[in-house]
Amino acid sequence: MSTVSVRYIVDDVDAAIAFYRDRLGFRELMHPAPPFAMMTLGDLRLVLVAPVPAGHAGGGSRPLPDGTTQRPGGWNRFMLEVPDLAAAAGELRAAGVTFRTGIVDGIGVRQVMIEDPSGNPVELFEPLRAEARLETR
Amino acid sequence: MAADPLDVLRLPVVPVDPRPEFTAALWRRITSAAEARTRTDEAVSGTSGEAGNIGLAIQRALDNAEQMQAQMRARAAAIDELIASGALERHVSSQSAPQPPQGPPAARVRDNPTVRYFVGDLDAAIEFYCQRLGFAEELRSAPAFAMLTGGGFRLLLSVPGLPGAGRPLPDGTVPAAGGSNRITLQVGDVTAAVRELRAAGVRIRADVSAGVAVRQALIEDPAGNLVELYEPAAGYRERT
Numbered sequence: 001m002s003t004v005s006v007r008y009i010v011d012d013v014d015a016a017i018a019f020y021r022d023r024l025g026f027r028e029l030m031h032p033a034p035p036f037a038m039m040t041l042g043d044l045r046l047v048l049v050a051p052v053p054a055g056h057a058g059g060g061s062r063p064l065p066d067g068t069t070q071r072p073g074g075w076n077r078f079m080l081e082v083p084d085l086a087a088a089a090g091e092l093r094a095a096g097v098t099f100r101t102g103i104v105d106g107i108g109v110r111q112v113m114i115e116d117p118s119g120n121p122v123e124l125f126e127p128l129r130a131e132a133r134l135e136t137r
Numbered sequence: 138m139a140a141d142p143l144d145v146l147r148l149p150v151v152p153v154d155p156r157p158e159f160t161a162a163l164w165r166r167i168t169s170a171a172e173a174r175t176r177t178d179e180a181v182s183g184t185s186g187e188a189g190n191i192g193l194a195i196q197r198a199l200d201n202a203e204q205m206q207a208q209m210r211a212r213a214a215a216i217d218e219l220i221a222s223g224a225l226e227r228h229v230s231s232q233s234a235p236q237p238p239q240g241p242p243a244a245r246v247r248d249n250p251t252v253r254y255f256v257g258d259l260d261a262a263i264e265f266y267c268q269r270l271g272f273a274e275e276l277r278s279a280p281a282f283a284m285l286t287g288g289g290f291r292l293l294l295s296v297p298g299l300p301g302a303g304r305p306l307p308d309g310t311v312p313a314a315g316g317s318n319r320i321t322l323q324v325g326d327v328t329a330a331v332r333e334l335r336a337a338g339v340r341i342r343a344d345v346s347a348g349v350a351v352r353q354a355l356i357e358d359p360a361g362n363l364v365e366l367y368e369p370a371a372g373y374r375e376r377t
Contacts, residue, residue: 004250004289005321007365036349043289044250047321059348060365061317064355066342074316076362079251079293100306107282107301120318123253123302131276 005045007060009072010118013037016048019116023097024080035061044078072118081133085110085126249291253302255314256294256360259283265358266292269339270322288322314360327352327368 010016017037020026026039026046035050036058049061051070056062061070082088089103089112100113100121109125116122127133256262263283266272272287281299285292295302297312305311324330328345331354335341342363343355353367 005323006250006252007319007321009317033349042250057349059346059351059353062346064343068342070317072317074318075297075312075314076254076316076318077252079253081251102307107278111302 003043003045005047006078007047007049008116008118008120009061009070010048010050010116010120011072012117013048013050015117019097020046020048023092023095024122033058041080046078072116072120075121077113077121077123079111079123079125082124082126085112085124088124249286249289251291251293252320253293253295254358254360254362255297255303255312256358256362257296257314258359259294259296261359262294265339266294269334269337270364288320290320292320314362317363319355319363319365321353321365321367324366324368327354327366330354330366331356 008016013031013035017028017031017039020039020041021028024041026041029038029040029045031037035052035056037048039046039048047060049058051061051063052058054062063069085103089099092114093099098115098119100115101111103110103112105128106125108129108131109127111123111125113121113123254262259277259280259282263274263277263285266285266287267274270287272285272292274283275286275291276282276284281296281301281303283294285294293302295312297303297314298305303312331341331345334356340357341354342357343353345352345354347370348367350370351367352370353365356364356366358364
Protein backbone atom coordinates (compact mmCIF):
# COMPACT_ATOMS: atom_id res chain seq x y z
CA MET A 1 0.00 0.00 0.00
CA SER A 2 1.28 3.44 -0.85
CA THR A 3 1.89 5.67 2.12
CA VAL A 4 3.67 8.61 0.57
CA SER A 5 3.33 10.44 -2.65
CA VAL A 6 5.68 12.15 -5.07
CA ARG A 7 4.62 14.23 -8.05
CA TYR A 8 6.71 14.25 -11.21
CA ILE A 9 5.96 16.54 -14.14
CA VAL A 10 6.26 14.74 -17.49
CA ASP A 11 5.79 15.77 -21.12
CA ASP A 12 4.20 12.50 -22.17
CA VAL A 13 2.22 10.58 -19.56
CA ASP A 14 1.92 7.41 -21.65
CA ALA A 15 5.65 7.23 -22.27
CA ALA A 16 6.24 7.82 -18.57
CA ILE A 17 3.82 5.04 -17.59
CA ALA A 18 5.63 2.62 -19.89
CA PHE A 19 9.02 3.65 -18.46
CA TYR A 20 8.13 3.33 -14.81
CA ARG A 21 6.20 0.12 -15.39
CA ASP A 22 8.53 -1.72 -17.76
CA ARG A 23 11.90 -0.44 -16.60
CA LEU A 24 11.42 0.03 -12.85
CA GLY A 25 8.61 -2.34 -11.94
CA PHE A 26 5.95 0.19 -10.94
CA ARG A 27 2.30 -0.79 -11.19
CA GLU A 28 -0.28 1.48 -12.77
CA LEU A 29 -3.01 2.44 -10.30
CA MET A 30 -4.97 4.73 -12.58
CA HIS A 31 -4.76 6.72 -15.77
CA PRO A 32 -8.17 8.38 -15.85
CA ALA A 33 -7.26 11.32 -18.07
CA PRO A 34 -4.49 12.00 -20.61
CA PRO A 35 -2.48 14.37 -18.38
CA PHE A 36 -2.66 12.26 -15.23
CA ALA A 37 -1.59 8.84 -13.99
CA MET A 38 -0.89 7.24 -10.66
CA MET A 39 1.72 4.52 -10.27
CA THR A 40 2.90 2.61 -7.24
CA LEU A 41 5.96 0.69 -6.11
CA GLY A 42 6.07 -0.51 -2.52
CA ASP A 43 5.18 2.37 -0.27
CA LEU A 44 5.75 5.00 -2.90
CA ARG A 45 2.92 6.48 -4.94
CA LEU A 46 4.17 8.29 -8.00
CA VAL A 47 1.83 10.84 -9.53
CA LEU A 48 2.69 11.64 -13.14
CA VAL A 49 1.19 14.79 -14.58
CA ALA A 50 1.66 16.68 -17.81
CA PRO A 51 1.51 20.48 -17.64
CA VAL A 52 -2.05 21.72 -18.12
CA PRO A 53 -3.31 25.24 -18.87
CA ALA A 54 -4.57 27.56 -16.14
CA GLY A 55 -8.19 26.79 -15.46
CA HIS A 56 -7.82 23.09 -16.24
CA ALA A 57 -9.69 20.88 -13.76
CA GLY A 58 -6.50 19.09 -12.74
CA GLY A 59 -4.86 21.26 -10.13
CA GLY A 60 -1.43 19.71 -9.80
CA SER A 61 0.28 20.91 -12.94
CA ARG A 62 -1.30 24.25 -13.80
CA PRO A 63 1.02 27.24 -14.13
CA LEU A 64 1.76 28.79 -10.76
CA PRO A 65 0.01 32.07 -9.90
CA ASP A 66 3.16 33.99 -10.85
CA GLY A 67 3.00 32.44 -14.32
CA THR A 68 5.77 29.87 -13.85
CA THR A 69 5.16 26.84 -16.03
CA GLN A 70 5.71 23.52 -14.32
CA ARG A 71 8.35 21.50 -16.13
CA PRO A 72 10.07 18.15 -15.96
CA GLY A 73 13.70 17.94 -14.92
CA GLY A 74 15.67 19.42 -12.09
CA TRP A 75 17.69 17.42 -9.60
CA ASN A 76 15.31 16.45 -6.81
CA ARG A 77 14.42 12.82 -7.09
CA PHE A 78 13.21 9.70 -5.39
CA MET A 79 15.59 6.80 -4.87
CA LEU A 80 15.12 3.09 -5.39
CA GLU A 81 17.20 0.47 -3.65
CA VAL A 82 18.51 -2.35 -5.80
CA PRO A 83 20.55 -5.27 -4.50
CA ASP A 84 23.00 -5.24 -7.40
CA LEU A 85 23.51 -1.84 -8.94
CA ALA A 86 25.84 -2.99 -11.70
CA ALA A 87 23.34 -5.59 -12.86
CA ALA A 88 20.43 -3.15 -12.71
CA ALA A 89 22.38 -0.50 -14.60
CA GLY A 90 23.43 -3.05 -17.20
CA GLU A 91 19.84 -4.05 -17.87
CA LEU A 92 18.64 -0.48 -18.04
CA ARG A 93 21.43 0.53 -20.39
CA ALA A 94 20.64 -2.42 -22.62
CA ALA A 95 17.02 -1.25 -22.67
CA GLY A 96 18.12 2.15 -23.96
CA VAL A 97 17.51 4.14 -20.79
CA THR A 98 19.31 7.50 -20.52
CA PHE A 99 21.96 7.77 -17.81
CA ARG A 100 22.79 11.11 -16.27
CA THR A 101 25.76 9.70 -14.36
CA GLY A 102 27.84 6.57 -14.38
CA ILE A 103 27.97 4.45 -11.26
CA VAL A 104 29.39 6.55 -8.44
CA ASP A 105 30.60 5.33 -5.06
CA GLY A 106 29.22 7.78 -2.53
CA ILE A 107 29.57 7.80 1.23
CA GLY A 108 26.87 5.35 2.20
CA VAL A 109 25.79 4.02 -1.15
CA ARG A 110 26.86 3.19 -4.65
CA GLN A 111 24.53 5.10 -6.91
CA VAL A 112 23.58 5.93 -10.44
CA MET A 113 21.15 8.47 -11.85
CA ILE A 114 18.93 7.63 -14.76
CA GLU A 115 16.32 9.74 -16.53
CA ASP A 116 12.75 9.03 -17.43
CA PRO A 117 11.67 9.89 -21.00
CA SER A 118 10.93 13.48 -19.93
CA GLY A 119 14.34 13.94 -18.33
CA ASN A 120 13.32 13.54 -14.70
CA PRO A 121 16.04 11.98 -12.56
CA VAL A 122 15.62 8.71 -10.69
CA GLU A 123 18.41 7.53 -8.44
CA LEU A 124 19.18 3.86 -7.99
CA PHE A 125 21.35 2.85 -5.10
CA GLU A 126 23.00 -0.13 -3.54
CA PRO A 127 23.77 0.34 0.16
CA LEU A 128 27.40 0.19 1.24
CA ARG A 129 26.57 0.67 4.91
CA ALA A 130 23.80 -0.57 7.15
CA GLU A 131 22.40 2.93 7.73
CA ALA A 132 21.76 3.35 4.04
CA ARG A 133 19.69 0.22 3.74
CA LEU A 134 15.92 0.62 3.69
CA GLU A 135 14.45 -1.00 6.73
CA THR A 136 11.26 -2.89 7.02
CA ARG A 137 9.72 -1.93 10.31
CA MET B 138 2.97 -8.69 36.92
CA ALA B 139 6.38 -10.21 36.26
CA ALA B 140 7.90 -9.23 32.95
CA ASP B 141 8.46 -12.14 30.62
CA PRO B 142 12.00 -11.88 29.21
CA LEU B 143 10.70 -13.28 25.95
CA ASP B 144 8.34 -10.33 25.53
CA VAL B 145 11.19 -8.46 23.94
CA LEU B 146 11.15 -11.00 21.15
CA ARG B 147 7.54 -10.21 20.43
CA LEU B 148 8.28 -6.61 19.52
CA PRO B 149 6.97 -5.46 16.18
CA VAL B 150 10.56 -4.93 15.11
CA VAL B 151 11.97 -8.18 13.82
CA PRO B 152 15.73 -8.69 13.93
CA VAL B 153 16.13 -10.25 10.51
CA ASP B 154 19.56 -8.81 9.87
CA PRO B 155 20.53 -7.07 13.09
CA ARG B 156 23.00 -4.24 13.03
CA PRO B 157 25.41 -3.97 15.97
CA GLU B 158 23.34 -1.15 17.49
CA PHE B 159 20.20 -3.21 17.22
CA THR B 160 21.88 -6.27 18.69
CA ALA B 161 23.23 -4.21 21.58
CA ALA B 162 19.80 -2.71 22.25
CA LEU B 163 18.19 -6.15 22.13
CA TRP B 164 20.81 -7.49 24.51
CA ARG B 165 20.14 -4.64 26.95
CA ARG B 166 16.41 -5.28 26.84
CA ILE B 167 16.78 -9.00 27.33
CA THR B 168 19.18 -8.49 30.23
CA SER B 169 17.06 -5.91 31.99
CA ALA B 170 13.86 -7.90 31.45
CA ALA B 171 15.51 -11.04 32.83
CA GLU B 172 16.87 -9.14 35.81
CA ALA B 173 13.50 -7.57 36.46
CA ARG B 174 11.89 -10.98 36.42
CA THR B 175 14.38 -12.44 38.83
CA ARG B 176 13.90 -9.52 41.19
CA THR B 177 10.15 -10.00 41.02
CA ASP B 178 10.51 -13.73 41.69
CA GLU B 179 12.69 -12.97 44.67
CA ALA B 180 10.22 -10.45 46.03
CA VAL B 181 7.38 -12.94 45.69
CA SER B 182 9.21 -15.98 47.08
CA GLY B 183 11.18 -14.10 49.67
CA THR B 184 14.26 -16.05 48.71
CA SER B 185 17.37 -14.80 47.10
CA GLY B 186 16.94 -17.44 44.39
CA GLU B 187 19.73 -19.40 42.81
CA ALA B 188 22.62 -17.38 41.57
CA GLY B 189 22.11 -18.86 38.13
CA ASN B 190 18.59 -17.50 37.70
CA ILE B 191 19.43 -14.46 35.68
CA GLY B 192 21.97 -16.32 33.63
CA LEU B 193 19.50 -19.12 32.90
CA ALA B 194 16.73 -16.78 31.93
CA ILE B 195 19.06 -14.83 29.67
CA GLN B 196 20.39 -18.01 28.13
CA ARG B 197 16.86 -19.26 27.45
CA ALA B 198 15.92 -15.95 25.94
CA LEU B 199 19.02 -15.87 23.78
CA ASP B 200 18.55 -19.43 22.56
CA ASN B 201 15.07 -18.52 21.61
CA ALA B 202 16.22 -15.29 19.99
CA GLU B 203 18.77 -17.14 17.91
CA GLN B 204 16.24 -19.68 16.76
CA MET B 205 13.80 -16.96 15.89
CA GLN B 206 16.44 -14.98 14.06
CA ALA B 207 17.44 -18.00 12.05
CA GLN B 208 13.82 -18.61 11.20
CA MET B 209 13.26 -15.02 10.23
CA ARG B 210 16.40 -14.96 8.13
CA ALA B 211 15.32 -18.07 6.31
CA ARG B 212 11.86 -16.65 5.79
CA ALA B 213 13.19 -13.30 4.60
CA ALA B 214 15.56 -15.02 2.22
CA ALA B 215 12.74 -17.13 0.85
CA ILE B 216 10.54 -14.08 0.36
CA ASP B 217 13.39 -12.14 -1.28
CA GLU B 218 13.89 -15.03 -3.63
CA LEU B 219 10.22 -15.11 -4.47
CA ILE B 220 10.18 -11.38 -5.08
CA ALA B 221 13.34 -11.58 -7.15
CA SER B 222 11.90 -14.38 -9.24
CA GLY B 223 8.74 -12.37 -9.73
CA ALA B 224 6.62 -15.16 -8.30
CA LEU B 225 5.22 -13.12 -5.45
CA GLU B 226 4.49 -10.16 -7.68
CA ARG B 227 2.70 -12.42 -10.12
CA HIS B 228 0.76 -13.95 -7.28
CA VAL B 229 -0.17 -10.63 -5.75
CA SER B 230 -1.24 -9.10 -9.04
CA SER B 231 -2.73 -12.28 -10.47
CA GLN B 232 -6.16 -10.69 -10.64
CA SER B 233 -5.05 -7.68 -12.62
CA ALA B 234 -3.90 -7.65 -16.20
CA PRO B 235 -0.68 -9.57 -16.88
CA GLN B 236 2.32 -7.41 -16.07
CA PRO B 237 5.06 -6.85 -18.59
CA PRO B 238 8.61 -7.86 -17.61
CA GLN B 239 9.74 -6.14 -14.44
CA GLY B 240 12.54 -3.62 -14.26
CA PRO B 241 15.98 -4.01 -12.78
CA PRO B 242 16.46 -6.83 -10.28
CA ALA B 243 14.13 -6.21 -7.36
CA ALA B 244 14.01 -2.41 -7.37
CA ARG B 245 12.32 -1.69 -4.10
CA VAL B 246 10.75 0.92 -1.94
CA ARG B 247 9.94 -0.02 1.59
CA ASP B 248 8.55 1.68 4.64
CA ASN B 249 10.40 4.93 4.14
CA PRO B 250 10.46 5.83 0.48
CA THR B 251 13.53 7.97 -0.02
CA VAL B 252 13.68 11.30 -1.77
CA ARG B 253 16.70 13.53 -2.29
CA TYR B 254 16.37 17.32 -2.30
CA PHE B 255 19.16 19.79 -3.01
CA VAL B 256 19.51 22.70 -0.64
CA GLY B 257 22.02 25.54 -0.52
CA ASP B 258 21.86 26.00 3.24
CA LEU B 259 21.74 22.72 5.12
CA ASP B 260 20.91 24.18 8.53
CA ALA B 261 18.11 26.35 7.18
CA ALA B 262 16.61 23.38 5.37
CA ILE B 263 16.79 21.14 8.44
CA GLU B 264 15.14 23.84 10.52
CA PHE B 265 12.41 24.29 7.91
CA TYR B 266 11.51 20.62 7.58
CA CYS B 267 11.76 19.94 11.31
CA GLN B 268 10.12 23.12 12.64
CA ARG B 269 7.51 23.72 9.96
CA LEU B 270 6.67 20.29 8.63
CA GLY B 271 7.31 18.03 11.59
CA PHE B 272 10.22 16.05 10.20
CA ALA B 273 12.80 14.56 12.57
CA GLU B 274 16.53 14.77 12.08
CA GLU B 275 18.09 11.33 11.81
CA LEU B 276 21.59 12.21 10.76
CA ARG B 277 23.49 15.42 10.06
CA SER B 278 26.81 15.18 8.33
CA ALA B 279 27.48 18.89 8.02
CA PRO B 280 28.08 20.69 5.82
CA ALA B 281 27.12 18.42 2.92
CA PHE B 282 24.36 16.04 3.94
CA ALA B 283 21.48 15.37 6.28
CA MET B 284 18.87 12.66 6.58
CA LEU B 285 15.41 13.46 7.92
CA THR B 286 12.30 11.38 8.32
CA GLY B 287 8.74 12.62 8.25
CA GLY B 288 5.43 12.20 6.49
CA GLY B 289 6.42 8.61 5.79
CA PHE B 290 9.48 9.74 3.84
CA ARG B 291 13.15 9.52 4.36
CA LEU B 292 14.27 12.89 3.03
CA LEU B 293 17.92 13.31 2.10
CA LEU B 294 19.24 16.85 1.90
CA SER B 295 22.37 17.35 -0.17
CA VAL B 296 24.29 20.55 -0.77
CA PRO B 297 25.23 21.31 -4.38
CA GLY B 298 28.94 21.52 -5.02
CA LEU B 299 29.96 19.59 -1.92
CA PRO B 300 31.13 15.97 -1.78
CA GLY B 301 28.52 13.27 -1.99
CA ALA B 302 25.44 13.62 -4.15
CA GLY B 303 26.09 17.34 -4.53
CA ARG B 304 29.33 16.90 -6.44
CA PRO B 305 29.38 18.06 -10.05
CA LEU B 306 28.65 15.55 -12.80
CA PRO B 307 31.54 14.44 -14.98
CA ASP B 308 30.56 17.11 -17.52
CA GLY B 309 30.79 19.79 -14.82
CA THR B 310 27.07 20.28 -14.31
CA VAL B 311 26.34 21.08 -10.68
CA PRO B 312 23.07 19.87 -9.14
CA ALA B 313 20.71 22.63 -8.06
CA ALA B 314 17.66 23.16 -5.89
CA GLY B 315 14.29 23.81 -7.44
CA GLY B 316 12.33 22.36 -10.32
CA SER B 317 8.70 21.31 -10.33
CA ASN B 318 8.95 17.74 -9.05
CA ARG B 319 8.07 17.46 -5.40
CA ILE B 320 6.99 15.40 -2.47
CA THR B 321 3.33 15.74 -1.57
CA LEU B 322 2.23 15.67 2.05
CA GLN B 323 -1.31 15.01 3.15
CA VAL B 324 -2.64 17.37 5.82
CA GLY B 325 -5.93 17.40 7.66
CA ASP B 326 -6.83 20.97 6.77
CA VAL B 327 -4.82 22.47 3.96
CA THR B 328 -6.28 25.96 4.43
CA ALA B 329 -5.28 26.05 8.07
CA ALA B 330 -1.86 24.58 7.29
CA VAL B 331 -1.16 27.24 4.68
CA ARG B 332 -2.38 29.99 7.00
CA GLU B 333 -0.01 28.83 9.73
CA LEU B 334 2.93 28.43 7.40
CA ARG B 335 2.34 31.84 5.87
CA ALA B 336 2.24 33.38 9.35
CA ALA B 337 5.56 31.65 10.07
CA GLY B 338 7.08 33.36 7.06
CA VAL B 339 7.09 30.38 4.71
CA ARG B 340 6.89 31.27 1.04
CA ILE B 341 3.63 30.11 -0.54
CA ARG B 342 4.07 29.49 -4.26
CA ALA B 343 0.45 28.58 -4.97
CA ASP B 344 -2.35 29.18 -2.51
CA VAL B 345 -5.01 26.56 -1.87
CA SER B 346 -6.86 25.57 -5.03
CA ALA B 347 -9.20 22.77 -5.95
CA GLY B 348 -8.05 19.93 -8.14
CA VAL B 349 -10.00 16.89 -9.27
CA ALA B 350 -10.03 15.00 -5.99
CA VAL B 351 -7.94 17.16 -3.72
CA ARG B 352 -7.44 20.69 -2.48
CA GLN B 353 -3.79 21.56 -2.68
CA ALA B 354 -1.19 24.23 -2.19
CA LEU B 355 2.48 24.62 -3.00
CA ILE B 356 4.99 25.94 -0.52
CA GLU B 357 8.71 26.46 -0.90
CA ASP B 358 11.55 25.44 1.37
CA PRO B 359 14.31 28.00 2.04
CA ALA B 360 16.31 26.63 -0.90
CA GLY B 361 13.40 27.03 -3.34
CA ASN B 362 12.26 23.41 -3.52
CA LEU B 363 8.54 22.86 -3.80
CA VAL B 364 6.54 20.89 -1.27
CA GLU B 365 2.92 20.14 -2.07
CA LEU B 366 0.32 19.98 0.68
CA TYR B 367 -2.99 18.38 -0.08
CA GLU B 368 -6.24 17.45 1.53
CA PRO B 369 -8.60 14.94 -0.12
CA ALA B 370 -11.66 16.82 -1.38
CA ALA B 371 -15.05 16.10 0.19
CA GLY B 372 -16.28 12.73 -0.98
CA TYR B 373 -12.78 11.41 -1.64
CA ARG B 374 -10.51 9.53 0.67
CA GLU B 375 -7.05 8.17 0.45
CA ARG B 376 -6.79 4.99 -1.62
CA THR B 377 -5.88 2.06 0.62
